[in-house]
Amino acid sequence: MAGLRESEALEKARRARAAAARLGLLTRTEKDHLLEVMAEALEANAGAILEANAQDVRAVKERGGTSAPIDRLLLDEKRVHAMAQGLREIAALPDPIGEVIEGRRLPNGLEITRVRVPLGVVGIIYESRPNVTADAAGLCLKSGNAVVLRGGSDALHSNLAIVGVLTEAAGPEGLPEGAIEIIETTDREVAAELMRADEYLDVLIPRGGGDLIRRVKRESTVPVIETGEGNCHIYVDASAPLDQAEEIVVNAKCQRPGVCNAAETLLVHREAASEFLPRLGARLSEIGVELRACEESRKLLPDARKACEADWETEFLDLILAIRVVNDVGEAIAHINRYGTKHSEAIITRDLENAQRFVREVDAAAVYVNASTRFTDGGQFGLGAEMGISTQKLHARGPMGLREMTSSKWVIMGQGQVRA
């Protein structure tokens, strides 16, 4: 059995590697046509996809799953339609492949250009949302990459149904065999094999919680792009316009608390705290946000729970907000650089010097002045659909669009030049 399982991850990675060479040569017209056909097929086969999804949902309910994971897992006609629309939006984006990024003629007459090429084979290990399956397949196809998907066991039937519909619709003449592979075995060992398949994979992208990301970083010999862990902060400076600050904190915390660009900790300048915290506290209590506050801020928020060290470190992904009073912008920056996950950080201020200092010194993918952290998103930034939000510094930082799914190649045209 172990032998069989080993062959699944490696065999599929090998098939994807073989497909990658052909995928990189597809023209935009060919790729967009495939995406269109795949989108139509998702809608035409919504019934079969929903049936497979119902099977997954039933199994989770039988195991006593709670409503939040079931909601993430659940598909309906509208969500299937949204997946199809996602593929059409990817088709509408420009083709990143073949773009000439830079070029020049060298003194010896060599003409060199740097051209955008696919990464090759992308591995994606993700948790329960089945829409990631279609998004990832579409983004990889458009960027000329083969993909090996490894979704969560909860969504297995849904994911298999989606990939089945996509590959069947595209057909082996249009889509090279192996272009979209999905791993069916659900145990941990098969994921571990994928992490060690550096012979076939060019990059591995974990999409999920901190535990998954840390495991992949530890075990993978394939280069990894960390995505999506967001312990994001809002710092309300002494000079902050408090109405604006209130709207931004409420938006960043409450508009969609379960996503990575939601705020988790509020830092407030000592001078703003006495006016700001009581009014904000009242507003958040109404919405049902649990507050976990430092000693100092609890004096102004008597109903708040006492924050402990772990609260500064936690991505709650829920209606919980940690609150701390700080003495100045420097202390806010130090707190963020210590506890943050380098995702999205915001300052609310009227002070130019503090804004500039915050922007320069905070180490994060996205740094905001007077706006909600919720904007960190490929669509919002005008980059189109995204593969996730990179929180590492290598290769991609922030929303990963099609461009971040590419590499480059130097092409050098000569007339017999040799090096002296």
Next chain:
Amino acid sequence: MAGLRESEALEKARRARAAAARLGLLTRTEKDHLLEVMAEALEANAGAILEANAQDVRAVKERGGTSAPIDRLLLDEKRVHAMAQGLREIAALPDPIGEVIEGRRLPNGLEITRVRVPLGVVGIIYESRPNVTADAAGLCLKSGNAVVLRGGSDALHSNLAIVGVLTEAAGPEGLPEGAIEIIETTDREVAAELMRADEYLDVLIPRGGGDLIRRVKRESTVPVIETGEGNCHIYVDASAPLDQAEEIVVNAKCQRPGVCNAAETLLVHREAASEFLPRLGARLSEIGVELRACEESRKLLPDARKACEADWETEFLDLILAIRVVNDVGEAIAHINRYGTKHSEAIITRDLENAQRFVREVDAAAVYVNASTRFTDGGQFGLGAEMGISTQKLHARGPMGLREMTSSKWVIMGQGQVRA
């Protein structure tokens, strides 16, 4: 003892992390001044550096070292001067930090820009050449990165002397303490600790042979950039101008056989072989190149040794050339994509279609038409000094100049925007 050793790698990585925050804020004027002062100090202290180097050379000789590694290790006045010149050349390059890479105003009025920032802390594990110490320190300083160096044990005294001179000259007022750290313990375990220091390091760059690179890939939890393994090919097509082909092969193989962009295997189209191989063979024999040829080419090169499978896989880094006859450009591409290390690959041809196909289908950092592979080099490409040649697809591909030592940060300026 293990405890002590552990603290060296982690302590130095931690010091570098602390320095990184300040290094990223240095202006170009400040950085260039430091580089200038460091260059002068190398020349002024050449005596002390050469003395330390003599100690290293003596130790290698006593252990019975051969001439090639001793030549790589050996410093003299001229080489110290070249190191100083290297730092001055880095000072003359534009500052990559702070460059606005792109930017736009979003429909909601948010103004977003992507700004170039340092990677943070760069770890470099390298083998014997001591000039890498000064180059790496200079490139990291100019790109605003702190660096943790871990050189080969053979060059330890030389490397310590160089780092001592650089940091003393810069002084703690100019150069943040921890900006250039060098690990003194020479055993393998300390390198392993550096590979796991992902809390402090943003990237780890191994510079050395394939064994070192594979070990780092396997053990590191820090993101790795693979550099420098070059099993490079020249493919001489049926229509190749043979005089040009001969000059290019001789240059790519012989001009400096010990470097990564030298050619290791020659592929020859069947139709060109009978005219080309005898004349090339005679020329290479004169120079003293050992030939390892396939069955087919041995008919034309009777003195050549029979090539075995391992010869196609080997980066000889020596006056040895593997030779194989192929049926067409497709077979050449397949051979290269199977055995190559994705470094530098060349086709010599007059045929446009074959040139285009080779450029598109060969998977390598640099693909040449009618020129020597020896040009793959940051200086040659007009990128300035380089940190190495990346052979991976993530983050950097090909020569890594200052720009490849950076990341980016999205800066978003708002006026109270929240997400709907």
